[in-house]
Amino acid sequence: MDGNENMDRGPARSGPRDSLFLLTNLSSVDGTPLGRARVRNLSATGLMADCERAVPAGTRIRFDLRGIGQVNGSVVWSREDRIGIAFDEEIDPQLARRPISAQAGQASVPDYLRQRRLIR
Incomplete structure (x- = not known):
């Protein structure tokens, strides 16, 4: 590995990261839409995402994450x-992985995905 390969990576990260695939809409903190993003990995302090258009480093940003809600941070x-993106405040990344149910008391897995016991 030569020294140039490390230049393609972002700054050193701390803490464990979860690989996943979430969609979100990015906006500046003043509400200007910045396009959709696919979150590729997520930690308590930040994330990496693919965006539909370039977002420059230093941009203050906000977005919603499933299971977590609104998150603010900066493009580093x-x-x-x-x-x-480095978050302003730490989050619990496991909340983004939890199934979401439509209403309390309803099963989180749709009926057609549930395994059924066969009566013999």
Whole structure:
């Protein structure tokens, strides 16, 4: 591995990251839409995402994450359509992985995906 390969990576990250695939809409903190993003990995302190358009480093940003709600942060690195965001406050990334149910008391798995016991 030569020294140039490390230059393609973002800054060193701390803490474990979960790989996943979530969609969200990015906006600046003043509400200006910045396009959709696919969250590729998520930690308590930040994320990496593919964006539908470039978002420059230094941009203050806000977005909603499933199971967590609104998150604010800053773009700390940007390369073409990929960005790294550092959150203003730590989150629990496991909340984004939990199934979402439509209403309390309803099963979180749709009926057609449930395994059924066969009566013999």
